[in-house]
Amino acid sequence: xxxxxxxxxxxxxxxxxxxxxxxxxxxxxxxxxxxxxxxxxxxxxxxxxxxxxxxxxxxxxxxxxxxxxxxxxxxxxxxxxxxxxxxxxxxxxxxxxxxxxxxxxxxxxxxxxxxxxxxxxxxxxxxxxxxxxxxxxxxxxxxxxxxxxxxxxxxxxxxxxxxxxxxxxxxxxxxxxxxxxxxxxxxxxxxxxxxxxxxxxxxxxxxxxxxxxxxxxxxxxxxxxxxxxxxxxxxxxxxxxxxxxxxxxxxxxxxxxxxxxxxxxxxxxxxxxxxxxxxxxxxxxxxxxxxxxxxxxxx
Amino acid sequence: xxxxxxxxxxxxxxxxxxxxxxxxxxxxxxxxxxxxxxxxxxxxxxxxxxxxxxxxxxxxxxxxxxxxxxxxxxxxxxxxxxxxxxxxxxxxxxxxxxxxxxxxxxxxxxxxxxxxxxxxxxxxxxxxxxxxxxxxxxxxxxxxxxxxxxxxxxxxxxxxxxxxxxxxxxxxxxxxxxxxxxxxxxxxxxxxxxxxxxxxxxxxxxxxxxxxxxxxxxxxxxxxxxxxxxxxxxxxxxxxxxxxxxxxxxxxxxxxxxxxxxxxxxxxxxxxxxxxxxxxxxxxxxxxxxxxxxxxxxx
Numbered sequence: 001x002x003x004x005x006x007x008x009x010x011x012x013x014x015x016x017x018x019x020x021x022x023x024x025x026x027x028x029x030x031x032x033x034x035x036x037x038x039x040x041x042x043x044x045x046x047x048x049x050x051x052x053x054x055x056x057x058x059x060x061x062x063x064x065x066x067x068x069x070x071x072x073x074x075x076x077x078x079x080x081x082x083x084x085x086x087x088x089x090x091x092x093x094x095x096x097x098x099x100x101x102x103x104x105x106x107x108x109x110x111x112x113x114x115x116x117x118x119x120x121x122x123x124x125x126x127x128x129x130x131x132x133x134x135x136x137x138x139x140x141x142x143x144x145x146x147x148x149x150x151x152x153x154x155x156x157x158x159x160x161x162x163x164x165x166x167x168x169x170x171x172x173x174x175x176x177x178x179x180x181x182x183x184x185x186x187x188x189x190x191x192x193x194x195x196x197x198x199x200x201x202x203x204x205x206x207x208x209x210x211x212x213x214x215x216x217x218x219x220x221x222x223x224x225x226x227x228x229x230x231x232x233x234x235x236x237x238x239x240x241x242x243x244x245x246x247x248x249x250x251x252x253x254x255x256x257x258x259x260x261x262x263x264x265x266x267x268x269x270x271x272x273x274x275x276x277x278x279x280x281x282x283x284x285x286x287x288x289x290x291x292x293x294x295x296x297x298x299x
Numbered sequence: 300x301x302x303x304x305x306x307x308x309x310x311x312x313x314x315x316x317x318x319x320x321x322x323x324x325x326x327x328x329x330x331x332x333x334x335x336x337x338x339x340x341x342x343x344x345x346x347x348x349x350x351x352x353x354x355x356x357x358x359x360x361x362x363x364x365x366x367x368x369x370x371x372x373x374x375x376x377x378x379x380x381x382x383x384x385x386x387x388x389x390x391x392x393x394x395x396x397x398x399x400x401x402x403x404x405x406x407x408x409x410x411x412x413x414x415x416x417x418x419x420x421x422x423x424x425x426x427x428x429x430x431x432x433x434x435x436x437x438x439x440x441x442x443x444x445x446x447x448x449x450x451x452x453x454x455x456x457x458x459x460x461x462x463x464x465x466x467x468x469x470x471x472x473x474x475x476x477x478x479x480x481x482x483x484x485x486x487x488x489x490x491x492x493x494x495x496x497x498x499x500x501x502x503x504x505x506x507x508x509x510x511x512x513x514x515x516x517x518x519x520x521x522x523x524x525x526x527x528x529x530x531x532x533x534x535x536x537x538x539x540x541x542x543x544x545x546x547x548x549x550x551x552x553x554x555x556x557x558x559x560x561x562x563x564x565x566x567x568x569x570x571x572x573x574x575x576x577x578x579x580x581x582x583x584x585x586x587x588x589x590x591x592x593x594x595x596x597x598x
Contacts, residue, residue, distance in 0.1 A: 094512040095467050124580070139441050142584040168394050168492050179579055193467050193492055193588050197573060200580040213393040213519040220512040274496060278476055281423070281499040285441040287586075289492050 028275045032267050033257075033294060040263045041255040042152065043298065044209065046243035048072070050079060051252060052211075053238040054089070056218075059211035060243075060252050061171055061189075066151040067164050068123040068205045071173050074116045074184040075205060079242045081114040083185065088234035092218040093226025095192030099174060100237060101185050113185060122179040123203045125163035134162055135260045137268060139285050143196040147288040149259035153207055154288050156199065164204035167194045167289035171206040191216045194289040209256060209295050253298035267292075327574045331566050332556075332593060339562045340554040341451065342597065343508065345542035347371070349378060350551060351510070352537040353388070355517075358510035359542075359551050360470055360488075365450045366463050367422040367504045370472050373415045373483040374504060378541045380413040382484065387533035391517040392525025394491030398473060399536060400484050412484060421478040422502040424462035433461055434559045436567060438584050442495040446587040448558035452506055453587050455498065463503035466493050466588035470505040490515045493588040508555060508594050552597035566591075 027035070050061040065072040078084065084100065091099035102111045129150075134157055136148035144156035147165070154167045164170065170190045175182035182203055189208055208215070218235055221228040228234050243251045258264060268291055273282040326334070349360040364371040377383065383399065390398035401410045428449075433456055435447035443455035446464070453466045463469065469489045474481035481502055488507055507514070517534055520527040527533050542550045557563060567590055572581040 094515055142438050142440060142586065143582060177577055194586075195589070196586070197570070197578070197582040197589070199582070201578055216393055217516050217518055219516055271496070279496070279500055280478055283442060283496040283498070287441065287493075287495070290494070290496070 025275045026273075027266065027270060029267055029270045029292070029294075031275075032263065032270055033296075036257075036263055040258055040261055041296070042258050043255055046251055047076070048206075049209075049243035049252065050075070050206070050240055051243050051246065052084075052240045054214060054235055055238070056214035056235075057211055058252075059214055060209045060254065061206050062152070062209050062256070063171075063206040064151060064153055064164060064204070067126060067153070067155075068173075068203050070117075070120045071123055071182070071184045071203050071205045074120060075173075075187075076242060077116045078113065078184060079240050080245060081116070082239070082241075083111065083113060083116065084237050084240040086237070087111065088236050089215075089218060090221075090234050091188075091225065091227045092191070092220050094220045096190070096195060096226065097188040098191055098215045098218055099186065099188040101174070101187065103231070103234060113183070116183065116185070118183055120180065120183050122175075122182070124179070124200045125161040127161050129157075129162045131157075131159075133260075135264075137286075137288060137291070139272070139287070141288060143199065149264075149293075152256060152259050152293070154291070154293075156288070161200075163200055164207075165194070165288060166190050166196050166198045166204065167207075168192075169208040169212050170204055171208065172198070173203045173205055175202055189215055194287075196289075210252075210254065255296050255298050257294040259293060267294075324574045325572075326565065326569060328566055328569045328591070328593075330574075331562065331569055332595075335556075335562055339557055339560055340595070341557050342554055345550055346375070347505075348508075348542035348551065349374070349505070349539055350542050350545065351383075351539045353513060353534055354537070355513035355534075356510055357551075358513055359508045359553065360505050361451070361508050361555070362470075362505040363450060363452055363463060363503070366425060366452070366454075367472075367502050369416075369419045370422055370481070370483045370502050370504045373419060374472075374486075375541055376415040377412065377483060378539050379544060380415070381538070381540075382410065382412060382415070383536050383539040385536070386410065387535050388514075388517060389520075389533050390487075390524065390526045391490070391519050393519045395489070395494060395525065396487040397490055397514045397517055398485065398487040400473070400486065402530070402533060412482070415482065415484070417482055419479065419482050421474075421481070423478070423499045424460040426460050428456075428461045430456075430458075432559075434563075436585075436587060436590070438571070438586070440587060442498065448563075448592075451555060451558050451592070453590070453592075455587070460499075462499055463506075464493070464587060465489050465495050465497045465503065466506075467491075468507035468511050469503055470507065471497070472502045472504055474501055488514055493586075495588075509551075509553065554595050554597050556593040558592060566593075 048063040052059040063072045089100040090103045141147045145158045147156045154165045173182035174186035223229040272286045347362040351358040362371045388399040389402045440446045444457045446455045453464045472481035473485035522528040571585045
């Protein structure tokens with residue numbers, strides 16, 4: 001007979017288990033991944049993969065030139081020229097974002113942006129996009145007319161425009177009050193409940209694929225907006241480089257689950273109605289930002 | 300003329316600002332709080348307020364006996380008898396939960412639960428609740444028929460039942476595979492994107508009012524489900540006590556914004572359509588779990 005305390009310790013919140021009492025229930029996410037084929041996965045282009053090294057570990061970020069070509073172009077230039085190397089993460093706002101860039105308040109001390117462009121157009125949303133590449137999810141949401149995935153990124157559309165959404169791990173380009181005041185030097189990553197009110201207000205440039213746990217644990221800043229009050233509280237950035245510029249044997253080798261396949265739809269369904277016995281009431285629903293997009297080491 | 304870098308540093312993501320170019324736009328959240336009266340605030344009952352001390356700082360949690368009387372009763376007994384003192388936070392699962400309790404895997408070494416009940420009924424949802432105390436929000440959501448607030452907590456209803464929702468900061472009682480296998484010794488707090496699929500699957504017992512930033516930054520566990528693999532990675536719990544059992548001068552003095560007033564509706568509206576100039580596209584929507592419930596030091 002199970003000891004209730006032991007039961008709770010070992011079984012509490014069994015959200016990753018693959019218990020299945022009957023095949024009729026459908027597959028769990030793990031079973032879907034186990035049964036997936038090479039065609040269900042894609043390899044991110046190393047020329048769109050940022051490799052960020054901080055003391056805690058390595059963060060891998062996929063850039064989205066399909067959504068923000070001008071910003072991504074500038075970010076690649078900044079990465080190639082080592083702009084962020086030696087700069088720092090200057091902000092950690094609980095349940096919201098971490099943000100990095102040049103902390104210098106004195107323009108005379110600001111780090112040179114090299115050959116990057118000082119000014120870019122706002123790239124909040126795509127107009128005139130190819131609707132066939134927007135892969136909708138089944139469930140409706142209040143933030144947009146239709147949520148789904150596009151080019152592997154969580155996205156939404158009003159059917160005229162499409163944009164990347166502010167889900168956990170989204171990478172965006174900070175701006176001032178003017179729409180076109182971001183140039184990609186100042187970047188933030190969403191670490192809390194999806195702040196979807198930012199959608200179409202700021203240029204989203206990519207998404208963290210791996211290493212969120214090194215950003216999400218950073219001590220929260222106690223200054224306004226979660227900025228650190230003392231320079232020593234900032235997290236130094238060792239380097240941010242494009243994977244394509246690293247020696248071949250140092251490049252990350254990973255694959256991302258495709259979001260435009262029937263297998264992905266099956267995965268979403270497995271999360272809309274969880275298949276393991278622990279769930280006594282199936283939700284019959286999932287929010288766009290609750291849908292996982294699995295990542296694995298390349299075989 | 301503004302330097303663009305400085306602009307980005309100082310103005311990037313100006314989400315807490317109170318810029319307002321015209322009164323016609325409506326008040327910002329800060330302006331609503333500044334104009335609030337004593338009647339817009341409530342003082343949590345110190346007999347329902349857990350004071351949790353860990354190395355990082357103090358976490359204040361409001362219990363919800365209106366939703367889970369049996370569990371809250373047991374948790375109060377456990378707190379009064381010092382059950383968690385010297386135990387630890389044993390799990391930190393990125394974008395999901397932290398969890399604490401007795402890490403002992405050996406039933407013979409499990410800590411005594413004293414006079415607390417070893418077994419409780421599941422309290423996933425209230426049936427036959429007083430519908431007049433459910434304060435609905437304007438926006439529809441996919442997880443339930445109606446979202447809103449009840450007794451100061453984010454909640455949802457299918458009009459027959461009502462339940463507390465798994466928003467950021469929700470406190471729940473871990474369970475095994477049986478619905479009635481939780482007794483309140485093993486507790487978790489939501490630290491990521493609202494895992495609403497847990498609603499009506501587990502007993503929610505309260506919500507963190509203050510100090511989330513001490514739980515949300517805990518290093519993620521690298522074992523299955525985010526449990527720590529080594530005992531030394533756990534965060535010791537100095538104590539968890541009921542505020543009502545602390546000496547009067549050591550009790551937290553705080554007030555929580557009421558969620559059943561016209562002023563609260565005004566606050567929600569200020570977040571549905573942000574009032575400051577930074578937002579160029581107003582969302583016209585807000586998710587239940589994005590609605591802030593302000594807390595302040597008691598005047």
